[in-house]
Amino acid sequence: MKRRDFVKMLGLSGAAAAVAATSFAGCNAIAPGTADVPDDPAALDPNDLAVAGMPADITFENKADVLIIGSGIAGLSAAYPLAKAGKSVIVAEKLNLLGGQAVNSNGVLHVAGTDVQKQAGVSDDVDAAWERRQTHLKALGLTDLDRAKTLFYNATEWANLLINECGAVFENPKDYADEGLNEGILLPKLGIGDMESIMLPLRDTLMDLGVTFLTDYRAAAFISAGQDGICGMRFNVAKLSDIADVYAKAVVVATGGFSSSQELIHETAPGWEQAGCYTFSATGDGQRFCSTAGAALAGMDGAVFLTSDIPWAAEWGRFAPTIIVDPQGNRFAREDEVTEAAATCFKNVLGYWWTVFDGQLAQSSQGRSVAEVTSKNKTRLVGPFDTKAELAKAMGLAENALDQVFEDYDAIVEKKADTAFGRTAQLKALVPPYYALKQRPVRFLTLGGPNIDDGGRVLGPTGLVIPHIYSCGAVANGGGEGLASSGTCGLMVGRTILDDLNQAEAEAKAKEERAAGQGLR
Known part of the structure; x- marks a missing residue:
């Protein structure tokens, strides 16, 4: 099977008002405002609908509880807990194949204590593995080590989920972890570069759970609905030479970094603009969308990693x-x-x-x-x-x-x-x-983007939550500096959204019951 073919599938703003941010405690905090988006877009006032803050005629061709922009490891991981819980999920990808930047990556996961590593007799000392990883991240210039540590420690559960629930297959760690080396690393079944063994089982699991995939859908701008806030995204659809509007109660921005955006590199990390770029698809779209919606961007000044071409x-x-x-x-x-x-x-x-x-x-x-x-x-x-x-x-x-x-x-x-x-x-x-x-040296990864809380909710300049928008992976500030951390961030964001949606539904039901009770009186 050819590398680019294994994931190929035919495609089946105004700033929102910010509300008080809540602290992260096991992804159980609730972002106020989620309940404002109705289940059916027909309930919205057409006069309130706008694209990028400008009034527009909008016809929602698809709708879901959650819309995820980007099909890399972060976006697909975010989809899993939502789909498993029965929520409707749409994953939109601007390319004509799934996988984002992750599918062409080297496949090296920085994680320790997984079932595969334990079964191979490789050390499961996550604390020791974090100390080694922390030293490396410091050398790269990463400053938010607290969040990196949270993602690293939760990556064990994420990897085990891929193995035990999705059927991802990994190489025997004993083959490359002898002499105490590489104990905090997990490789796909066929070693470096074999992302098929990770991404294909995850994709197929999501398909079995009913996730809808839209390819050749390039996000253009958030759709908002007055006081209801963000309620979807407008797309330019290459294969249709047209636009399409997708409705959702929550939107996840998982579009990756901006290493191939010469404009953003020039603005934020000019010292690296003379370097070439490995991928053409890391264009910084998500950073721009979130900024347009009122998000605070941070961590983009100089957080650029280079590798071999x-x-x-x-x-x-x-x-x-x-x-x-x-x-x-x-x-x-x-x-x-x-x-x-x-x-x-x-x-x-x-x-x-x-x-x-x-x-x-x-x-x-x-x-x-x-x-x-x-x-x-x-x-x-x-x-x-x-x-x-x-x-x-x-x-x-x-x-x-x-x-x-x-x-x-x-x-x-x-x-x-x-x-x-x-x-x-x-x-x-x-x-x-x-x-x-x-x-030759090329840019392959950038860090920084919208600030998020530890549940992945996008924050405004004063640290307040912007309702209905979440972000994970390399697009977010602190959303992940590698495959494992990005996937883990996605999983945690998916769980956060699930909690938010469930609480919003409970609040809506309670409101209806109160209204019914008042009517009886």
């Missing part, structure tokens, strides 16, 4: 010995951190770098990744060569250029300490035959 290869240093060198043949960054080479390459204006590896990589647990990457990128690959001189020549270097690099690296292996760059994983010697893969 062959992102699977950026992870290889975790699982087998590799050496990264610049165009002059000098080692310049640690190999076991996914963003380190790309960020350093860009900052130092190196243009590109090489990952040098040997047969140990192909024989490692990530052999599938190596085979697929090298097959698809033959023009970037040199080797195999039995000597360092041959390898250097093929890389465009002087024949003896790699001698010092290997000598220094072998000394690191012998001492088991990388004093130059701090590498800790896979400190093993490389042996012939040698290979090298050329890579």
Whole structure:
């Protein structure tokens, strides 16, 4: 099955008034105003309807309890608890296939203590795993570590749900967690890049639960209804060359980051605007929609992560010995951190770098990744060569250029300490035959967007909840800095909305009963 085909499916603002925000306590707090949106859009006054704050003729072609914008790991995870509880859910995706940015990601989940890891005999010490993850996030510049910690600790339950309730399949952690390495990592069944083993079971589970998927639906603007607030979204529908309006009592913005929006990168993180971008679909739509609805945006200034333009290869240093060198043949960054080479390459204006590896990589647990990457990128690959001189020549270097690099690296292996760059994983010697893969730095992830409370409710400038709008994943400020945290945020937001809707329905029923009682008197 082709990678882009496995999820392919044919497609079946005015600012709202803010109300007092409520604190997060197990996602049970209620956002006032949810009950204001009726079950049937026919109950709304047509004169109150507006698109982006401007009066408009609106015909709701679809309606649901919850509309989710974006079909990545955050959006699909948000849909699960709602659909399982019997709520009607529509997931709208601007592309002609499902999966968002997640489907093309490297598939590495930062999570500990899952059933799969326990069964493999891998440490289930979530506290220790968080300490390692926290150190990495600090190095990346993440500041909201409290929320990151909450997501990390809840990611265990999220991953177990994927495994036990959706049928997601993961690689045996013992295959890549030996020697105490990678204990806080979970990989899909076929290793790096195999998002099919995660996304396909989740998608199929949602379909079985009755979720409606709309593809080629590009969100254009929130629809509002006067005092009732946000009540849906207008879409531009590519395959229809037309617009479509979707009604919902709650709207979830799960559109991902803005790494491919040159305009937003220029405005918020100009230091990175000269870097290319890995994906074309991270356009920052959700950030704009929420801002138009009165949301406060934060955390977007500089929170940009870079990786290789062959992102699977950026992870290889975790699982087998590799050496990264610049165009002059000098080692310049640690190999076991996914963003380190790309960020350093860009900052130092190196243009590109090489990952040098040997047969140990192909024989490692990530052999599938190596085979697929090298097959698809033959023009970037040199080797195999039995000597360092041959390898250097093929890389465009002087024949003896790699001698010092290997000598220094072998000394690191012998001492088991990388004093130059701090590498800790896979400190093993490389042996012939040698290979090298050329890579370039690209933007692949941004953080920041609308401020949310810990239940995912979107907040205004003063910290007050904007009714009916929720956000999760990379689009939100603190909504997730990776696959596991984004999925976990989505799950928690879905549960929050379920609580909000249930309480709103209970309040509406109580109101009707009171009115009926007064009528009898």
